Amino acid sequence: xxxLIMSTALTLGTAIGAxxxxxxxxxxxxxxxxxxxxxxxxxxRAEIGDVIRFVPTDKSHNAASVKNAVPEGQEPFRGKIxxxxxxxxxxxxxxxxxxxxxxxxxxxxxxxxNDDVSNAEQILDARIPGKGGKKIxxxxxxxxxxxxxxxxxxxxxx
Ligand SMILES: [Cu+2]
Numbered sequence: 001x002x003x004l005i006m007s008t009a010l011t012l013g014t015a016i017g018a019x020x021x022x023x024x025x026x027x028x029x030x031x032x033x034x035x036x037x038x039x040x041x042x043x044x045r046a047e048i049g050d051v052i053r054f055v056p057t058d059k060s061h062n063a064a065s066v067k068n069a070v071p072e073g074q075e076p077f078r079g080k081i082x083x084x085x086x087x088x089x090x091x092x093x094x095x096x097x098x099x100x101x102x103x104x105x106x107x108x109x110x111x112x113x114n115d116d117v118s119n120a121e122q123i124l125d126a127r128i129p130g131k132g133g134k135k136i137x138x139x140x141x142x143x144x145x146x147x148x149x150x151x152x153x154x155x156x157x158x
Pocket of ligand 1: 037038060061062099100101102107
């Protein structure tokens with residue numbers, strides 16, 4: 001029975017992995033919770049092959065990866081203010097994303113690809129200023145915890 005469930009999960013996983021997705025993230029002056037200067041999602045889960053598209057729903061924002069805070073081999077990106085920008089995911093791991101003018105106000109996001117948190121220390125060393133730095137730390141913790149949870153669940157079911 002367990003083998004059957006495992007193989008079904010694997011088949012599903014492969015099918016999902018083969019279908020590259022475009023994930024749309026909005027750049028907002030205010031979200032539904034009333035938080036100001038934010039990306040619509042802050043912990044963005046993606047798989048290799050996906051495209052993450054940041055769209056300028058509100059004005060005066062951009063999206064850019066942070067220097068030395070992308071997985072090895074991954075092409076960094078830097079969008080212009082008020083312009084959509086696409087990030088093509090080619091490597092597993094974490095990427096820190098900022099809005100250049102609002103990073104210190106907390107306008108940051110963390111991309112986690114293939115549930116890989118192996119470069120977490122590199123992200124924490126990136127030194128993003130102010131509230132953005134605090135938020136990135138919290139997001140790295142959230143990403144790490146979510147991966148640990150999955151591992152624990154796997155242990156319980158086996
Ligand atoms: Cu902004």
